Amino acid sequence: MSMTVATEQIDRIVWNQHQDPFEVLGPHLLEQNGKGAKWAVRAYLPNADAVVVILPDKRKEYPMQSVHHPHFFECTIETPELANYQLRIKEGDHERVIYDPYAFRSPVLTDFDIHLFAEGNHHRLYEKMGAHVTEVNGVKGVYFAVWAPNARNVSVLGDFNNWDGRKHQMRKFGNGVWDLFVPGLGYGEHYKYEIKNWNGHIYEKSDPYGFYQEVRPKTASIVANLDSYQWNDADWMEKRRHTDLLTQPISVYECHLGSWMHASSAEPAKLPNGEEEPVVIAAELNPGARFLTYRELAAKLIPYVKDLGFTHIELLPIAEHPFDGSWGYQVTGFYAPTSRFGSPEDFMYFVDQCHANGIGVIVDWVPGHFPKDGHGLAFFDGTHLYEHADPRKGEHKGWGTLVFNYGRNEVRNFLVANAVFW
Known part of the structure; x- marks a missing residue:
């Protein structure tokens, strides 16, 4: 033909x-x-x-x-x-x-979404960017969207295409956002973005807006459902809404979940359905110890804090991070509760149980810097996108981390939306 x-x-x-x-x-x-x-x-x-x-x-x-x-x-x-x-x-x-x-040509992101993002004013951008199970023209699948304005090409990689960047090439449209709807995919898919710069160099990146990541040292993002959990804290939220918190006594128990208490790696935790949770070793030097899961922490930490008379638990950063020794202060997955202790739904259960026991939850947030790990935000699209190009502005020499470029609207939007998300 x-x-x-x-x-x-x-x-x-x-x-x-x-x-x-x-x-x-x-x-x-x-x-x-x-x-x-x-x-x-x-x-x-x-x-x-x-x-x-x-x-x-x-x-x-x-x-x-x-x-x-x-x-x-x-x-x-x-x-x-x-x-x-x-x-x-x-x-x-x-x-x-x-x-x-x-x-399937219709993007989930609208021109108005792109306009607000470019202004730095899309405070719920995480509802559109990242990976979302949706339906287009009556067909279910996953819509992927990522910001990489200086990339030559972007593809979505995953188990569904054998991690081959030729198979699901994305399109570039407004303000440097790339998108693609992949029919037939659903929750639980592992994926990354393959980003090529203009010299053809390839960067495989986790999703900056992803809700769930593999347990370290693996780094793929996972399509997650944040709407499946049934919250039971309506009374707590209503009480908080009508309470003048500035006039109430407060006593905060600060806690790093990864070191508060461990369990034997020979005794895996159980999910509500009776299945065993994957064992996450707490440290290579102590393979006999594993982290407690969010659900185990709900059963052990909350009664402990409540008996001591504290009103709040302050969690050291629980957003996804590759290095245990950072205590969560070197984040790569800003929208993902760390998978060391379980799934996003498990984390929701932990917060829900805190509220059920009259305990508020404060989460440490880290908008000041991020690590240089290859799968993270550093040199994201082959250029200094999230960080300053000038190392005098863009690097914490003591920490070996990079500083966000707060002068860029889209970067500020990423962080403000992240605060709203949590």
Whole structure:
């Protein structure tokens, strides 16, 4: 078949150099008249031997042909409308059927979201950026969005594509935000962003707005549901709302959850459903000790604090951090409660139980600096994005950490929204 797209455009997709793959991939209207319309459907599928477009509603199939490159496929379809088609992909002895990510063009982020972000005034930006399970055109999946204005290309990586950055290339739109909706994904998916600078150097980054990360030393983000937990602290919240806290006595118990108490690594904690929690060793030099989970801490720490007469627990930073010895003060996952002690839902349970026992919770927040770990915010898009480029402004020499560039609206927005989030 004759090609309906320039070979230069195909090469940019194949070499992962296109900033808007939707211009090439997915459905494209070629002709339209009173009788109907003619579409071209294009897909770049590394490892695919053969691809067929399926129209489920019409029960029709259209074999695709490889053009210009053995893994770039195209076919034409005559139909008035083309939506929610599927691709049947043959890879060796295996076949799978997927919805085409490049058939879903509507971003979850609106122009108004981008406008507020550029101003530094989108205080609930975490509801749009990051990874969110959603539904587009009746199909469920995960919407990914990340800010990397100086990147040449960005892809989303995960178990779902064998961590291959060619397979889910993102598009760049307003204010340097990159996005992609990947149908068929759900909660629990592990992912990162593959970010390339203009020299082709690759940086694999955790999600700055991710709600959950793997237990260190692993660094992938995990798609998490923050809406599934059923809170039971309505009475506490109502009482707090009508109390003048400045006139009430307060007594604070400051605590680092990772060192307050340990348990035997030979005795794993149990989840509410009876399954064993993964064992997280507290220190390499003491492999027989493990961290308590958020749920175990709720059972042990809260009665202890309550018996001593404290009104509040102040937690040393519990946002995700790679180095135990930092006590949480070198954060890489600002929106993720550390997975050392369990899931975000487990942390919610801990707070809920504190409130049920009349104990307030104060969380130490670290907006002053961040570490240089390769998966974190440092040199995020191949440039000094979150930090100052000038090391005289942008580095804490004593700590070996980087200082946020508070003069950049988007960086301030990241931090203010983070305070609102907690």
